[in-house]
Amino acid sequence: MTITTMGVVGAGQMGAGIAQVAATAGLPVVLCDLNEAALERGRASISSSLSRMVKKEKISQTDADAALALIRVTTDTAGLADVDIVVEAASEDEAIKAKIFASLDAVCKPEAILATNTSSISITRIAAVTQRPGQVIGMHFMNPVPMMQLVEVIRALQTEDTVFRSVQALAETLGKVPVDVKDAPGFVANRILLPMLNEAMFCLHEGLASAEEIDTVMQLGMSHPMGPLALADLIGLDTCLSIMNVLYDSFKDSKYRPCPLLVQMVDAGYLGRKTGRGFFSYE
Known part of the structure; x- marks a missing residue:
């Protein structure tokens, strides 16, 4: 066709x-x-x-x-x-x-x-x-x-x-x-990407570094064009949480557990660029 x-x-x-x-x-x-x-x-x-x-x-x-x-x-x-x-x-x-x-x-x-x-x-x-x-x-x-x-x-x-x-x-x-x-939870792109973003959120949640510093590490250290937290804001934190929940519910593996900070920010309505506030401010 x-x-x-x-x-x-x-x-x-x-x-x-x-x-x-x-x-x-x-x-x-x-x-x-x-x-x-x-x-x-x-x-x-x-x-x-x-x-x-x-x-x-x-x-x-x-x-x-x-x-x-x-x-x-x-x-x-x-x-x-x-x-x-x-x-x-x-x-x-x-x-x-x-x-x-x-x-x-x-x-x-x-x-x-x-x-x-x-x-x-x-x-x-x-x-x-x-x-x-x-x-x-x-x-x-x-x-x-x-x-x-x-x-x-x-x-x-x-x-x-x-x-x-x-x-x-x-x-x-x-x-x-x-x-x-193949039809599997997260397919390939998000099976790899979202756990990485989630781990960056855990780094922030645990106070390892600021959001800006975490993104700088990935940009300058790994040549990423955009840091993981800024990317999460672009995707939408509600979407990130939905995908992590699909992965966690599907595999029942703790490595896919959504970061508590991500859950809290979605609960607060801080969804990233589309709401003007996420890990960074866009207002």
Whole structure:
């Protein structure tokens, strides 16, 4: 199946980024969110990102305008009825995703592929809530989507080979590098990344060094472009906690125990960049 149109559910940081790269590649996109204000923020974020790319001479103004024109926004999932693939990019909550996939299954055309951008949740369980489990797949983009090349392509136990090949080809069309990854908690990227971020949080929690000093160690000592605590703020501390909980609940191994400081900060509403405060201040 050749994919020529895309739907994206969720107009947050990841959903807006996915819509942007699809439109930049010339695909008409339907960006769907239940919240009108979220759609407005998503569209503004895309416009701002495209403007930065124009200033950096990565694309022309004509190309930026054309990409923005290819994105249609809606609060009604019925607007996704005719797209070839829908990529869900909602909150990292299995119950929310299951509800979305059941809804998409009822709305989308029979041959449509249903993909999830989940960073840790079982694709097999998500597929099982639909009447088309063979057409469900994981398509995990990295953040920020317009800049990062990797896409983890994760087959559910039920995913058909033709669907996998179509999604691999789509990732390449979007200018990404697809990597075939097994359906397991955290997949590969977050199975490695999140425990590292969590350990940096334990270093802070135990008073080994300040947040700035911990990030400096990793940047200057390990050549990381961004320190782990700043990266956690960018990802969103609530998302970090959700992924750590998936790993801990799945493996029952104490090495995946979320840092108490992370839990406390999420409880306080300090979620990182999106709230203006996390391990660093962004106000």
